[in-house]
Amino acid sequence: MRLTLDELDEARSIVARHFGPTPCQRWPLLDAEFGSELWLKHENHTPVGAFKIRGGLVYVEHLLRREPDCAGLITATRGNHGQSIGYAARLHGCRCVVLVPKGNSSEKNAAMRALGVELIEHGDDFQEAREQAARIAVEERLHFVPSFHRDLVRGVATYWLEFFEAAPSLDIVYVPIGQGSGICACVAARNALGLATRIIGVVSAHAPCYSLSWEKRALVEAPARTVLADGLACRRPDPESLDVILASVDEILTVTDEDIANAMRLLFSSTHNAVEGGGAASLAGAIQQRELLAERRVGIIVSGGNVDSELFAAVLSSNWNPTTEPEN
Numbered sequence: 470m471r472l473t474l475d476e477l478d479e480a481r482s483i484v485a486r487h488f489g490p491t492p493c494q495r496w497p498l499l500d501a502e503f504g505s506e507l508w509l510k511h512e513n514h515t516p517v518g519a520f521k522i523r524g525g526l527v528y529v530e531h532l533l534r535r536e537p538d539c540a541g542l543i544t545a546t547r548g549n550h551g552q553s554i555g556y557a558a559r560l561h562g563c564r565c566v567v568l569v570p571k572g573n574s575s576e577k578n579a580a581m582r583a584l585g586v587e588l589i590e591h592g593d594d595f596q597e598a599r600e601q602a603a604r605i606a607v608e609e610r611l612h613f614v615p616s617f618h619r620d621l622v623r624g625v626a627t628y629w630l631e632f633f634e635a636a637p638s639l640d641i642v643y644v645p646i647g648q649g650s651g652i653c654a655c656v657a658a659r660n661a662l663g664l665a666t667r668i669i670g671v672v673s674a675h676a677p678c679y680s681l682s683w684e685k686r687a688l689v690e691a692p693a694r695t696v697l698a699d700g701l702a703c704r705r706p707d708p709e710s711l712d713v714i715l716a717s718v719d720e721i722l723t724v725t726d727e728d729i730a731n732a733m734r735l736l737f738s739s740t741h742n743a744v745e746g747g748g749a750a751s752l753a754g755a756i757q758q759r760e761l762l763a764e765r766r767v768g769i770i771v772s773g774g775n776v777d778s779e780l781f782a783a784v785l786s787s788n789w790n791p792t793t794e795p796e797n
């Protein structure tokens with residue numbers, strides 16, 4: 470998926486109507502911990518607390534230009550994608566139905582409802598919620614918003630433009646992978662800007678469909694059982710996203726929930742940001758490669774902060790014990 474700078478700038482003009490660039494900064498304690506320059510992009514500070522809002526704003530704007538009579542939107546999510554679509558739908562006065570699996574984050578569910586989303590809990594995982602959303606879309610003639618789409622990637626790429634422009638030439642960036650919009654956006658922005666930054670994808674070891682697909686160089690499904698990184702709980706790779714990853718990403722790492730819990734604690738103690746599991750995966754990847762990073766300029770994306778209070782308290786107090794084993 471190639472995106473031109475003009476396409477990315479157009480997306481940036483849409484996002485800029487709603488909020489300004491998120492903070493991009495170094496934190497002395499993290500630099501000291503790594504012996505490198507660690508640049509953090511704080512997408513936990515968007516209006517919904519995660520980067521996904523950018524994709525929603527651009528996707529819905531383009532959709533409603535094409536289909537001004539659209540009866541409403543429906544999608545499936547573990548939370549941040551749903552907040553993103555809910556936020557954009559509300560701006561346009563558009564109905565928005567969101568399917569989540571049973572047992573989904575209660576605070577993400579509450580945040581979606583607060584945006585006016587009609588929330589339906591269905592199925593045991595994202596995939597089951599998604600299939601039900603597709604059925605309701607047909608029955609109620611709603612527009613089904615996918616989790617991966619060129620316009621979502623285009624919107625998400627706006628944070629990469631901000632990041633690459635604000636931080637001085639990054640040697641390497643670590644990017645969490647759920648369905649892949651974040652990492653495909655990273656590839657698109659890096660290529661459009663003509664940069665040589667290495668891109669490392671970070672996958673949950675308890676939801677390894679993208680890392681297994683990377684090894685096999687073909688689409689592989691795998692169970693998604695992470696309990697800490699719901700944003701990364703993907704069972705089936707998106708084929709288009711996988712093509713981009715196979716063609717343009719330099720390396721894929723897996724991190725366990727325990728690695729992610731350590732990264733969440735480090736982020737809190739060194740920056741005092743509350744970061745959700747998926748949002749801490751980038752730093753967890755960098756921790757795994759710490760010895761390779763001395764004196765390098767490293768980009769860390771803090772992709773979201775929407776962690777349930779109880780879970781976060783348990784992680785911070787070290788009471789949280791991972792009950793899941795890596796799937797490999």
Ligand SMILES: Cc1ncc(COP(=O)(O)O)c(C=O)c1O
Nearest residue numbers: 647648649650651700747772773
């Ligand atoms: C906080 C957070 N980080 C990372 C991801 C993964 O992003 P993507 O699905 O674009 O790969 C998500 C997905 O929802 C997320 O919510």
